[in-house]
Amino acid sequence: MWLKIFRFFCVLLLIILPKVLSSSSQNENEENSNNESINCLDIINKINIFASKEPASKVVYIQNCTKMIDNTCCFETKQLKFHHYFHPFDNSSFINKANELKLTFKKPKAPVNLKPKILKKAVQTEHNLLNNDTNSMFVLLSVLLTNSEKNYIAIRNYIYEEIARNEKIKNVLKAITPENYLKVRDTRDKGIFGTQLELLAASHVFDVCIYLYMHGEINHYWVLFDKELPNIDNMENKKCLYIAQTFTKYYYYHIKDVLS
Structure with a gap:
């Protein structure tokens, strides 16, 4: 359950983050958004490995x-x-x-x-x-x-x-x-x-x-x-x-x- 909740908030963050950024610092904020996206996805991948019963390698x-x-x-x-x-x-x-x-x-x-x-x-x-x-x-x-x-x-x-x-x-x-x-x-x-x-x-x-x-x-x-x-x-x-x-x-x- 906690994994699904975390995924939900992570996806929600990816959706709303660009909309709340100021247009005056669009380039900088877009770069930050990309970094947030990568970090969030990295965390999801790591959690998937340890939470899943499936091994990382066959x-x-x-x-x-x-x-x-x-x-x-x-x-x-x-x-x-x-x-x-x-x-x-x-x-x-x-x-x-x-x-x-x-x-x-x-x-x-x-x-x-x-x-x-x-x-x-x-x-x-x-x-x-x-x-x-x-x-x-x-x-x-x-x-x-x-x-x-x-x-x-x-x-x-x-x-x-x-x-x-x-x-x-x-x-x-x-x-x-x-x-x-x-x-x-x-x-x-x-x-x-x-x-x-x-x-x-x-x-x-x-x-x-x-x-x-x-x-x-x-x-x-x-x-x-x-x-x-x-x-x-x-x-x-x-x-x-x-x-x-x-x-x-x-x-x-x-x-x-x-x-x-």
Whole structure:
């Protein structure tokens, strides 16, 4: 109700303001009127973001792998219609998990405590791409979780082991079965491009939420991976990893910020 009242008075102000201005200072007052209009509309837009239940950016999660094309799953997705936030993961909290999994953990830099902000379009920095080989995803996860590239093979192996045993992931793959998926995807001796299913498995085995930024020439959206899905309705207090996939290939890089 308060939002409708505010909008009414804002629109009313835009209508009556030019009529009450003095003709002797018309140019100056017109400029002031324009400034009032812009400020008023800016306020409305900001209030709409926080009052609405709709997220500022489209965020989806994967539900089912319906078929395989070029050894990659095609997924049905569902939109998550609540607010999402940019709240970067502090990997100092990952030390115990790294020790449990026998991963080499380098001492992190002093953590930067950032307040969460509404998740919007990513500030793209593809020059942060660590490498462009087939292990790109696993190397990036290794760096973000343990501050070292050295764990990427172990991380890759943990991910494929999780795909084989995790019941939620088995449900995602029920149309093709995990066994069939692993026949074409699992490889121990050489690298393989990671896909969204591998990120889903990573969110389970490493107990971390991950946002994947998908961007094209026209639109953009995020894919959320979290072991609690679909039973989530609030992400404000969760610290997550934010990564992006290059437009043409399965290379991945770190998203360090989003637009304000």
